[in-house]
Amino acid sequence: xxNLFKGAALLLGGAVLGAAAALLLTPKTGEExxxxxxxxxxxxxxxxxxxxxxxxxxxxxxx
Numbered sequence: 001x002x003n004l005f006k007g008a009a010l011l012l013g014g015a016v017l018g019a020a021a022a023l024l025l026t027p028k029t030g031e032e033x034x035x036x037x038x039x040x041x042x043x044x045x046x047x048x049x050x051x052x053x054x055x056x057x058x059x060x061x062x063x
Contacts, residue, residue, distance in 0.1 A: 008051050016044045 023036050 009048065012044060012047055012051075016040060 019040050020037060023033050023040070026033075
């Protein structure tokens, strides 16, 4: 399960970095980019919290 969590974290991290790079390379105002980055980071944070909770629940089941 630990490897699954690491893999999910790496995948999500890569997606966040890719999306952030795409946002920074688009012709938008600074305010628009900051807003999109904030939304993206909040979504990633929520997904990581969900994966963390799932891993914790799975670990507790195995114990």
